[in-house]
Amino acid sequence: MKKGILLIAVALLLASSLVAVGCPRPVLEEPPVEPIRLGAVNPLGDITGRQSAQGMKLAVAEINAAGGILGRPLELIVMDDEFSPAVGAAAIEKLATVHEVDIFIGGMASGVHLAQIPILAKHGRVTVWIGAASHLVEAAIAALPDHDWYFHLHPWDYQQVEGTVEGWAAIVEKFPQIRLDRMFVAYEEGAFGAAGFAISRALFADVTIEGESFTSAVFGGGDFRAVLRHAKEFNPDAFVWVGFDPDALGMMVQAKEIGFAPPVFLGTPPGWPVGFGEIPLSEAVWLYGMWSPELKGVSPEAAHFWWAFIEKFGEEPATYFAPLGYVNVKFVAAGIERAGTLERGPLIEALREVRFEDTAVGWPLTIAPSRLIRHQGFTRQMILQWQGGRQEVIWPFEVATAEPIFPFPRWEDR
Amino acid sequence: MLAKLRQRDYQILIAFIIVAAILAFWRPHVLISGLQRGSLYVLIALPVGIIYGILGILNLAHGEFMMLGAFFAFSLVTLTGIDPLIAMLPAFPAMFVVGIVTYRLTIKHVVRAPLNQFLLTFGLAVMLAEMANLIWTTRPRIVWVPYAASSATIGPITFGTFEFVYVAAAAIVLVGMFLFLTRTRAGLAAMAVGQNPRGAKLVGIDVERTYMMIFSACLAVLGPIGALFLIRHAIFPEVGGPFSLRAVSIVAMAGFGNLPGILVWGIGLGLAEAFVRSFRGWGGWADIIFFGMIILVVFYRSYQRRVR
Numbered sequence: 078m079k080k081g082i083l084l085i086a087v088a089l090l091l092a093s094s095l096v097a098v099g100c101p102r103p104v105l106e107e108p109p110v111e112p113i114r115l116g117a118v119n120p121l122g123d124i125t126g127r128q129s130a131q132g133m134k135l136a137v138a139e140i141n142a143a144g145g146i147l148g149r150p151l152e153l154i155v156m157d158d159e160f161s162p163a164v165g166a167a168a169i170e171k172l173a174t175v176h177e178v179d180i181f182i183g184g185m186a187s188g189v190h191l192a193q194i195p196i197l198a199k200h201g202r203v204t205v206w207i208g209a210a211s212h213l214v215e216a217a218i219a220a221l222p223d224h225d226w227y228f229h230l231h232p233w234d235y236q237q238v239e240g241t242v243e244g245w246a247a248i249v250e251k252f253p254q255i256r257l258d259r260m261f262v263a264y265e266e267g268a269f270g271a272a273g274f275a276i277s278r279a280l281f282a283d284v285t286i287e288g289e290s291f292t293s294a295v296f297g298g299g300d301f302r303a304v305l306r307h308a309k310e311f312n313p314d315a316f317v318w319v320g321f322d323p324d325a326l327g328m329m330v331q332a333k334e335i336g337f338a339p340p341v342f343l344g345t346p347p348g349w350p351v352g353f354g355e356i357p358l359s360e361a362v363w364l365y366g367m368w369s370p371e372l373k374g375v376s377p378e379a380a381h382f383w384w385a386f387i388e389k390f391g392e393e394p395a396t397y398f399a400p401l402g403y404v405n406v407k408f409v410a411a412g413i414e415r416a417g418t419l420e421r422g423p424l425i426e427a428l429r430e431v432r433f434e435d436t437a438v439g440w441p442l443t444i445a446p447s448r449l450i451r452h453q454g455f456t457r458q459m460i461l462q463w464q465g466g467r468q469e470v471i472w473p474f475e476v477a478t479a480e481p482i483f484p485f486p487r488w489e490d491r
Numbered sequence: 492m493l494a495k496l497r498q499r500d501y502q503i504l505i506a507f508i509i510v511a512a513i514l515a516f517w518r519p520h521v522l523i524s525g526l527q528r529g530s531l532y533v534l535i536a537l538p539v540g541i542i543y544g545i546l547g548i549l550n551l552a553h554g555e556f557m558m559l560g561a562f563f564a565f566s567l568v569t570l571t572g573i574d575p576l577i578a579m580l581p582a583f584p585a586m587f588v589v590g591i592v593t594y595r596l597t598i599k600h601v602v603r604a605p606l607n608q609f610l611l612t613f614g615l616a617v618m619l620a621e622m623a624n625l626i627w628t629t630r631p632r633i634v635w636v637p638y639a640a641s642s643a644t645i646g647p648i649t650f651g652t653f654e655f656v657y658v659a660a661a662a663i664v665l666v667g668m669f670l671f672l673t674r675t676r677a678g679l680a681a682m683a684v685g686q687n688p689r690g691a692k693l694v695g696i697d698v699e700r701t702y703m704m705i706f707s708a709c710l711a712v713l714g715p716i717g718a719l720f721l722i723r724h725a726i727f728p729e730v731g732g733p734f735s736l737r738a739v740s741i742v743a744m745a746g747f748g749n750l751p752g753i754l755v756w757g758i759g760l761g762l763a764e765a766f767v768r769s770f771r772g773w774g775g776w777a778d779i780i781f782f783g784m785i786i787l788v789v790f791y792r793s794y795q796r797r798v799r
Binding site: 123124127289292300304306327330331334335356358395 | 768
């Protein structure tokens with residue numbers, strides 16, 4: 078009996094040793110790689126915020142497909158601020174405490190961001206913001222005891238105007254037939270328009286400027302006939318309207334019906350109505366912008382972004398916040414890669430050194446101090462013109478896609 | 492119809508005629524743009540007046556229903572390529588159906604609950620705007636028809652002519668509503684329901700059905716109005732809100748249920764706005780004048796009641 082038990086034991090030992098030799102050893106699972114978490118806050122109900130988030134997702138997908146950063150994947154958590162300061166501030170708090178994000182990105186409205194700044198400062202994590210152009214935001218950031226953690230990629234409002242002053246000076250020099258001695262500015266009566274007018278007056282110091290406010294169609298206005306008549310009486314070289322997207326059609330239609338066609342007709346809404354370029358009244362209207370779809374013809378990065386966005390989402394980028402969202406993530410990823418760590422100090426140093434010769438918005442990107450903060454990205458905007466339904470870049474000349482149409486064609490010739 | 496004008500409205504009408512005559516010589520473009528803009532206000536406010544006069548409901552979602560009518564017309568125009576003026580025709584029955592569904596699902600339950608009416612119609616306004624946001628996004632949509640920018644020149648004045656369509660449409664809607672309410676059995680029944688629903692029920696009028704038909708008909712009118720609005724304006728989910736406020740304000744000024752008063756006050760406010768805007772640098776006062784006049788009228792009425 079004992080002998081039998083011994084034989085069975087030996088046989089089991091032999092069998093187990095054979096199994097151990099012949100079979101692969103069980104592999105202990107490695108702990109999952111912790112992702113690098115990016116927390117974005119955008120107004121998702123608006124196309125600017127939605128497409129900005131799509132741009133971010135595209136960049137994250139590309140980076141993860143290429144192996145991630147420092148061997149770790151990127152994880153993007155996007156929250157909606159609903160254009161509400163309270164909701165936007167709560168979103169930052171939740172991203173910091175519940176999702177424990179490593180870096181904050183995104184952004185749009187200055188009013189929302191002003192409410193977010195104290196929360197961001199409390200957590201002190203690296204923040205790379207692509208919205209909030211108001212100089213009030215810059216002042217609020219600069220007033221913090223330490224704001225090294227804050228990077229701002231969108232040009233500040235005064236930088237945008239400074240850029241256009243520089244651009245117009247260059248255009249007038251290159252095309253002497255274009256004159257800018259007298260300008261009439263029609264501005265919507267809210268903060269956006271009033272600030273635009275005030276800054277224009279300050280910066281176009283050599284130009285005789287007259288201005289008048291109007292009620293935007295956004296607020297139930299839309300009757301611009303009186304202000305257009307006053308502009309016509311002033312007989313300006315350039316007529317500029319500072320308003321919102323829904324004002325564009327009314328402004329053109331009503332200018333036509335009273336026969337007002339100044340040599341330069343310029344609109345500065347944050348975006349344009351769908352199909353605006355297709356109406357004949359849009360031809361030769363000047364505009365300012367951070368980006369144009371036509372840049373895909375001159376910028377390889379802009380072209381790559383354009384086609385990748387369409388392939389992934391089945392729609393065209395319709396706002397510059399789409400490429401800006403993409404740049405937002407690419408910039409952060411380049412900084413992390415350069416730093417080799419997520420530690421705050423080295424990461425801030427590395428982000429400060431990131432340089433892109435070309436980006437999805439068609440511009441180079443470097444970080445330099447602005448008037449009040451240490452880390453500012455883009456500083457200019459382009460001068461564009463509607464031509465044949467496209468937003469052609471007129472200035473800067475190094476990325477120009479067309480020559481300007483001047484003067485503004487007569488209404489009867491359209 | 493003029494016989495229905497209240498004495499106060501007569502006085503105001505005569506004052507307007509005098510003002511219009513002065514403007515015609517002094518600032519003719521003010522007269523033209525004031526008349527055109529005021530007619531748009533009248534057009535949008537008339538259904539509010541009817542709904543309030545008969546159902547006793549102040550529809551805070553009125554502008555949003557107009558926005559819905561405009562988006563319906565926009566979709567037809569972009570999908571089929573038809574002219575927005577033709578899109579007015581299907582927009583009428585489409586919005587009538589929207590009216591029936593809205594009435595049956597919501598309004599029906601709050602007809603006799605004033606506070607709930609406010610909350611409900613406010614909720615409907617928010618819901619409709621958000622729904623439009625989901626379907627069409629916040630980006631403004633436009634259609635282009637060359638006649639939208641048509642103009643004429645008389646002497647030194649060049650002015651747009653398309654918005655005279657608003658003047659004609661306001662007159663058609665006003666006369667149409669008046670004839671319906673005074674010359675048809677359904678209209679007379681609606682008037683009876685508006686004055687005394689219990690009495691109307693006792694004489695065999697289907698009060699519930701009358702409410703539904705009047706509410707739906709008023710929303711149906713907003714379909715063609717939305718299409719007309721689309722021709723000259725960009726449309727977006729929030730476009731209706733300010734017009735709800737203006738429409739309700741005009742109805743309040745005219746006195747609830749006073750349709751000719753809506754015509755008088757709507758055009759009067761349009762003229763006042765255009766007059767203020769015609770002075771360079773004073774355009775920002777237009778809204779203050781608009782709502783200031785409403786406050787004055789409300790105070791005046793309150794004072795009159797106390798005196799009596």
